[in-house]
Amino acid sequence: MDFAFTPEDEAFRAELRGWLEEHLPDFRESETAGPAGGTALMSTMERRRAWQRRLNEGRWAAINWPSEWGGREATIMQNVIYSEEMARARAPGIYNANGIWQIGPMIIRWGTREQQERWLPGILSADDHWCQGFSEPEAGSDLANLRCSATADGDDYVLEGRKIWISTAHIAQWGLFLVRTDPTAIQRKAKHEGITALIVDMRVPGIECQPLRDITGDAMFNEVTFAEARVPAAYRLGDEGQGWQVAMGTLGHERVGTSGLSITLATELERLIATTRKHNPAALEDPSIKDRLARAWTQITLTRLLNYRALSKVLKGEKNWPEVPLAKLQWSSLSQTLAELGCDMLGPAGILARGGADAVDNGHWTHQYCWQRYTSIGAGTTEVQKNILADRAIQLPRH
Numbered sequence: 302m303d304f305a306f307t308p309e310d311e312a313f314r315a316e317l318r319g320w321l322e323e324h325l326p327d328f329r330e331s332e333t334a335g336p337a338g339g340t341a342l343m344s345t346m347e348r349r350r351a352w353q354r355r356l357n358e359g360r361w362a363a364i365n366w367p368s369e370w371g372g373r374e375a376t377i378m379q380n381v382i383y384s385e386e387m388a389r390a391r392a393p394g395i396y397n398a399n400g401i402w403q404i405g406p407m408i409i410r411w412g413t414r415e416q417q418e419r420w421l422p423g424i425l426s427a428d429d430h431w432c433q434g435f436s437e438p439e440a441g442s443d444l445a446n447l448r449c450s451a452t453a454d455g456d457d458y459v460l461e462g463r464k465i466w467i468s469t470a471h472i473a474q475w476g477l478f479l480v481r482t483d484p485t486a487i488q489r490k491a492k493h494e495g496i497t498a499l500i501v502d503m504r505v506p507g508i509e510c511q512p513l514r515d516i517t518g519d520a521m522f523n524e525v526t527f528a529e530a531r532v533p534a535a536y537r538l539g540d541e542g543q544g545w546q547v548a549m550g551t552l553g554h555e556r557v558g559t560s561g562l563s564i565t566l567a568t569e570l571e572r573l574i575a576t577t578r579k580h581n582p583a584a585l586e587d588p589s590i591k592d593r594l595a596r597a598w599t600q601i602t603l604t605r606l607l608n609y610r611a612l613s614k615v616l617k618g619e620k621n622w623p624e625v626p627l628a629k630l631q632w633s634s635l636s637q638t639l640a641e642l643g644c645d646m647l648g649p650a651g652i653l654a655r656g657g658a659d660a661v662d663n664g665h666w667t668h669q670y671c672w673q674r675y676t677s678i679g680a681g682t683t684e685v686q687k688n689i690l691a692d693r694a695i696q697l698p699r700h
């Protein structure tokens with residue numbers, strides 16, 4: 302590792318830390334507080350909306366955006382600091398995470414001036430909620446296999462087909478969707494071609510969102526069906542057939558600023574130990590629990606160092622490889638390990654679910670036990686990440 306924070310970076314950190322100390326306390330409440338089910342999702346979203354608005358007042362909502370659009374044009378190092386400080390302060394999530402980190406930058410990169418003026422302010426102010434519609438029943442890990450079609454008809458595209466697992470589509474006003482405008486591309490074995498990025502008004506006729514209940518009991522993601530839904534061609538981002546390039550730029554943004562995750566994990570571990578001390582202190586004397594705690598702590602430290610090594614490489618102009626997929630694997634396995642530890646350490650009250658009168662931490666650990674399964678699916682499944690590492694990093698022979 303080879304980097305140092307410059308005086309400008311330290312000033313950035315001090316400004317953010319000071320701002321958080323002043324503005325965060327009203328919002329620092331457990332994400333899983335409140336009742337179970339759909340009501341919990343809506344109250345969380347409202348709290349996130351208020352938090353994003355507060356951040357925006359301080360110009361802290363979209364640090365990577367150009368200053369012209371309310372951002373700070375943050376450097377990589379400032380992204381790392383931002384992620385670390387937010388994790389350290391236990392700041393809640395924001396209302397429009399997709400919009401701020403992925404879709405907004407895409408509109409800035411590929412959109413016309415008119416499109417930028419139309420959509421960026423609403424993303425930033427949290428007036429509009431956005432969803433991201435990529436996955437389909439037969440296009441998840443193999444995203445380029447997507448078949449949801451958009452056929453040009455006058456000044457519109459007509460959409461037909463199904464998307465699945467689209468987070469918060471049922472409460473979104475707008476969505477960024479990848480659709481197939483050239484169905485021959487799949488037959489030509491050029492499936493990355495013929496994909497187009499369209500901005501979709503989620504309230505037009507012909508769009509149905511069916512929330513899907515997940516194992517936590519919440520219904521956060523949706524199946525979205527298009528049946529002759531019309532989208533103006535003026536809502537296309539980039540050229541027709543350019544959707545893959547547009548989307549890959551977007552996913553690239555997903556990988557920025559994740560270094561705070563190891564701090565979040567460390568904070569979770571400390572919280573677990575403190576809660577166990579209060580509710581089930583005998584567990585802390587159990588040698589097997591002590592062993593698991595020590596292993597978890599060691600792995601969290603390793604993950605932090607992996608992130609720093611990736612950062613050091615980027616700063617030297619090298620590829621952050623293979624540290625980034627390794628850190629993703631670490632993050633998913635550790636998130637699940639901590640949730641399992643939580644349920645094992647807290648005793649019977651620790652497995653009472655959210656909403657129960659005697660639930661410890663309002664059922665945080667049982668919720669985590671179910672919810673953290675997503676970390677080995679989202680942002681590249683564990684199996685696919687391991688394939689990539691086996692192939693490109695270890696160069697194992699292919700069968």
Ligand SMILES: Cc1cc2nc3c(=O)[nH]c(=O)nc-3n(C[C@H](O)[C@H](O)[C@H](O)COP(=O)(O)OP(=O)(O)OC[C@H]3O[C@@H](n4cnc5c(N)ncnc54)[C@H](O)[C@@H]3O)c2cc1C
Binds near residue numbers: 434440443468
């Ligand atoms: C909480 C959550 C929120 C989500 N939100 C969104 C959203 O807002 N928008 C959106 O577009 N999508 C969203 N997704 C979908 C997500 O992107 C997909 O679930 C992910 O890409 C995996 O695709 P899949 O579910 O179709 O699984 P598949 O790709 O079908 O995989 C099924 C299993 O097969 C394995 N597998 C697949 N290919 C290989 C291979 N080549 N070698 C070995 N094993 C393989 C996988 O690892 C997995 O275990 C969300 C998912 C989750 C869990």
